[in-house]
Amino acid sequence: MKKIxxxxxxxEIGSHLSKKLSNNFLILGTSKRKKSSNIFVxxxxxxxxxxxxxxxxxxxxxxxxxxxIQKPIKDFVKSDFNEWEKNITINFQNYAFFLHxxxxxxxxxxxxxxxxxxxxxxxPRKSFSAYAVSKISxxxxxEILSEELRDxxxxxxxxxxxxIKSKMTEEVFKEGKNLGDExxxxxxxxxxxxxxxxxxxELCNFLLSKxxxxxxxxLIAAQWDNFExxxxxxxxxxxxxxxxxxxxxxxxxxxxxx
Numbered sequence: 486m487k488k489i490x491x492x493x494x495x496x497e498i499g500s501h502l503s504k505k506l507s508n509n510f511l512i513l514g515t516s517k518r519k520k521s522s523n524i525f526v527x528x529x530x531x532x533x534x535x536x537x538x539x540x541x542x543x544x545x546x547x548x549x550x551x552x553x554i555q556k557p558i559k560d561f562v563k564s565d566f567n568e569w570e571k572n573i574t575i576n577f578q579n580y581a582f583f584l585h586x587x588x589x590x591x592x593x594x595x596x597x598x599x600x601x602x603x604x605x606x607x608x609p610r611k612s613f614s615a616y617a618v619s620k621i622s623x624x625x626x627x628e629i630l631s632e633e634l635r636d637x638x639x640x641x642x643x644x645x646x647x648x649i650k651s652k653m654t655e656e657v658f659k660e661g662k663n664l665g666d667e668x669x670x671x672x673x674x675x676x677x678x679x680x681x682x683x684x685x686x687e688l689c690n691f692l693l694s695k696x697x698x699x700x701x702x703x704l705i706a707a708q709w710d711n712f713e714x715x716x717x718x719x720x721x722x723x724x725x726x727x728x729x730x731x732x733x734x735x736x737x738x739x740x741x742x743x
Contacts, residue, residue: 493552547597576619631702647680647708
């Protein structure tokens with residue numbers, strides 16, 4: 486069986502993927518909790534990241550990054566900038582450091598890298614600027630790496646998981662009604678269970694498979710993108726399932742006319 490790393494198996498998505506993917510892959514999971522059966526890795530500490538990379542074997546086939554923090558949940562100007570910077574450091578900068586170390590090591594079996602986007606990547610999300618900026622940065626790095634790693638046959642993609650019931654949902658709910666629609670959405674998600682984690686698994690399982698070879702640099706939505714239908718087009722169309730500027734010339738917006 487091929488071996489994959491799942492960064493952050495103690496979260497809702499990471500835990501679900503670890504269970505479902507274990508039927509086809511050997512899972513090497515990491516946790517941000519020291520008291521865990523998985524490998525402890527502190528993504529706020531580069532030394533901890535280096536120690537983890539140094540202890541893993543070179544036969545890793547895939548990497549799935551489920552790790553991330555959400556706070557601060559405040560308007561940018563009202564945020565504690567140290568907390569804001571910590572979000573960027575953990576979610577993006579140190580994950581980029583991790584990838585840089587891995588890609589400069591002898592991991593010749595590595596063929597698949599998957600990360601997750603989040604709310605605020607494809608549109609403005611008030612009070613979540615650090616989280617959104619860190620996730621946008623992950624996508625753009627992935628898109629650039631898809632070109633730089635093409636000759637090495639390494640595919641790197643980003644998954645938009647949907648609205649998953651998680652600790653992040655609870656964080657938003659605890660902020661209270663002052664968040665308006667965000668609070669209402671969190672409340673509904675906690676009540677009804679949110680979007681399907683199985684659809685997240687199905688997309689990740691596809692992106693780890695041979696069927697997805699040469700599909701790279703994409704931002705794919707687990708809940709509504711028909712990736713199986715588009716898989717042949719995705720291998721050749723650099724714009725499909727990507728972030729682009731609507732200019733009404735090269736990229737246009739379809740609007741309903743009533």
